[in-house]
Amino acid sequence: MTSGTLFRAALLVALVAFPFFANDFWVQQIGGRTLGLGTIALSLVFLAAHGGMLSLGQMALAGVAGYAVAYFTAPVAGVGLLLPWPAAVAVALALSTLAGLLVGLIAVRTSGIYTLMLTLAIAMGFYYLALQNYALFNGFTGFTQVEAPSVAGIAFNTPRAFYGLCLGAALACYAAVTYLATTPFGLAMQAARDNPRRLSALGYHVASLRVAAFGIAGLIAGIGGVLSLWLNGSISPGSIALVPTIDVLMAAVLGGLGHPIGAYVGALLFVIVQNFAIDFIDRERFNTLIGLIFLAVVLFSPDGVIGLARRVRMLFAPTPEKTRPAMDAAAGLDAANDKT
Template sequence: MRSRAAPWSLLGLAVLLALPWLLPQLLPQGQAQFWTASILGRAIVFGIIAMSLTFLATYGGFVSLAQMMIAGIAGYTLAIFVEGAVPRVVGLLGYGAAIPLALLAATAMGILMGAISLRSRDIYLLMITLALGMGVFRFIETNIAWFNGYEGIRNVVGPSLFGLDFRNALVFYHAALGTAALLYFGILYLVKTPFGLVLQGIRDNPRRVAALGYAVGLHRIAAFGVAGFIAGCGGVLSTIYNIGISPGSIGLGATVNILIMSVIGGLGHPIGAFIGSLIFTVLDTFAATIYDRDRFNTLIGLAFLAIVLVSPDGAIGVGARLRRLLTAQPRPASRVCGEVRSRPPSTRTAKEEPP
């Protein structure tokens, strides 16, 4: 499946690049812009954060519930140091310097997370990462001097790209899509390198990998650092998309949403993060018209149960099963009435024949 993923991914990228130009031909202007920014753009941003979790789970066997918190660290770092944010905390840097600093902070937090949870696995890893994420959330929520408490930091409008306004729906969409494509193909390349192969060996049998002489702990910490960088990219884009950041964006609800996106899409391949994010975003946006705004959790829970029960490996598993059904060749009958199938001569003698 992975050998065929790159060509299909390139085709999907081409479709996504052309989609904002095709939507105005199919929908009214207001709806086309709404779908470009509020559906597709938002799905790409949260898909990047979900892909950081998918990377850890698929290739390392680690399921972390702290990826939304790490994305929030990047967002808050950007909001604290960039010029023009309200209220001003530091505000000394332009976006060209504040964005790399935010990504560095997210990577460092990912490395710290990997070091803290180094000796834990399975449910214990889930609990440690969730506890750390909620601890950081509570600290940010109650800190006024640096994070402005409950209200958060606003007016993070984003940089100017080649003289184009980042608030423009098309500009933001293509910037988010380009970032997602670079990270996605970067993961596909990374997992084929010696580092990626060792990481997959750690997922399957860490003791055997350690016996071969590899530093299991260092590879695991490095994997959390890579996932932290990916989540940081999503956190920066999310902060610009929301024109600011508040503690609610990294709380328990947001953390669970990222996990749901990853599971719905499928943990077998990084593309599943974006598929799950798109499904979740559509349900979240149209829940009020589909069912009831106050019953959104019921709706997403039913969709989650339906996909998991039909296919434990998510939406990409459903697609793989449909493809196998459509391409399956009918097996020829082993015996036709009136026809005797030839058999190779028996090596037994007459005396050896069973009664």
């Protein structure tokens, strides 16, 4: 068993055991919030790592799913319809996937910074739509008193049950992203990222691949949006405003845009600083503190905390030059034994 496999197994055991040793605040507000935000950030990492595309529309796609679940499970002031929660979640994820495809149809016409700005414009357009529309989004107030469902006697509005739900969803999304990277679709996406002209010459439709990737990212963001809705118990235009939109980008960059696990590492760092900034600096200066941390990570490790950890590990890992004398000594010993 390799060291990487051992590390993943130990991490999984720690994640499962975490709610049995932590209090309710850490389980729900730190663990649950990290997994929800990390899943939304994972949708951005998926686009960036496998497709070379940066999007600032992932929080908006999460908001599509969140608003849909709230609309169909918690009507308020005559706005909304009641549906069983499984049907509401299915409709919400279908809508977020469709929204991702629509964003992709527009975004694939651009590249680089233009994709970033275009998706930001789409996100802000959705924010103002939710703010001003009362027939579907209930305007500034949004939807309140949205409760997580109960299944087989398990109430997911309790901290440990909710954490278990978030952990299961996060593991499923992470496994899907890592699996897709090894499929023909994932390999084609990486080829489109590295050399789109050559891939096109081989007969692939690069634009279609990228649109499909936006659809998958919309589904992942939608899952994170539903988890965030159930965590907060409400959703409003403030949930999809500019600050939450940038928060997703910061979490992804802090962890490492090239590493799927980095989405959750960055989200954990962001959530901890967000919750405990008052212990180090005035609450109103939270953005200053997280901004300084962001700058430090970008300056010293452009590929995030995961990249930094890998470089530190490589410093202490045995190199071929270090291991060669030991190997030569072992070979000599074996030869001596053979002679005797």
